Amino acid sequence: MIPCLIVEDEPNAAKLLAAYVSQVPYLQLLHTCYDAGEALTWIQSGQAQLIFLDINLPGLSGMELARLVGPGQRIIFTTAYSEYAVQSYETAAIDYLLKPITLGRFLQAVGKAAALLQPRPAAPPADAPDSSADYFFIKSGKQLVRLRYDAIRYVEGLKSYVMLVTDTEKVIVYKRMQEMEALLPPCFRRVHLSYIVNLDLIRSIEENHILLPPARIPISAKYREGFLAAINGRLL
CATH class of the missing domain: 2.40.50.1020 (LytTr DNA-binding domain)
Structure with a gap:
């Protein structure tokens, strides 16, 4: 299970991300933060392994917040503005999601996070399906x-x-x-x-x-x- 944090000042966008998180069996939503100050407190607690971080936050921006956290903190940026993409790579973010975020694109991003945070063991050989069952x-x-x-x-x-x-x-x-x-x-x-x-x-x-x-x-x-x-x- 990967504990995650949503940092988003737009309620509708935060609600959509929370709905997406609920559909992924290995993600656990710890909390939704609506500003960088609250988010920093949660991040410093060390509970969250993955952060969905909006770039355009009131006060301290998401990009500035990302530079304050440790290098091992996994971040997926979310924003409505594509011009921040280059800056996001400077923070070693896992991915950069451009709003409106689709479920398919979200799953791609969290798949990358899972590969880093929760490597999957090799799958055992699958049993042949029961041909008698429909x-x-x-x-x-x-x-x-x-x-x-x-x-x-x-x-x-x-x-x-x-x-x-x-x-x-x-x-x-x-x-x-x-x-x-x-x-x-x-x-x-x-x-x-x-x-x-x-x-x-x-x-x-x-x-x-x-x-x-x-x-x-x-x-x-x-x-x-x-x-x-x-x-x-x-x-x-």
Whole structure:
């Protein structure tokens, strides 16, 4: 678990970051600070390993605050202004998030933080999926979500996460694509570095794209031959 701190003077922006943090199973939000003075007290307590730090704060700026903390403090800057990017690199920040911050971009940044603060052990060999079961449970945030295999349209890779997409929901899971690929039954096929598709739900194939309306999934050269071999037995 990585204890983190949000330093943000805009309530809506702070609320959005807190919502994102709650969706990441290895992040623990300690506190939200609305000014640099309060933040400095928390940082000096040594409780927070990761700080989401807004640059434009009243009084002491986020950039100035970053220069006051120890070199080992991990920081992800958040700001609406791109011109601070160069200065952020001088503080050895992990990442620089430009508002409005999307969930995907947030997950990329915290994935970098996790690699530094919480190195993942090598994954044990995955057991073959139970072919007799038509559903499974998977951990997403603090929940165990029940999903049917035949409901999953495709899987999209998001750095240290994958997103399982059905007709009604998108479930974000802390797994890498190769882990997810090993856990899925044969009707799922990797077609791109960032995509696994359910062969049973493909509507059509047009050149280098698979249509799973409304999604249009690219087929990369690396996976094209294997994909075509998988569907060859179904060609008439």
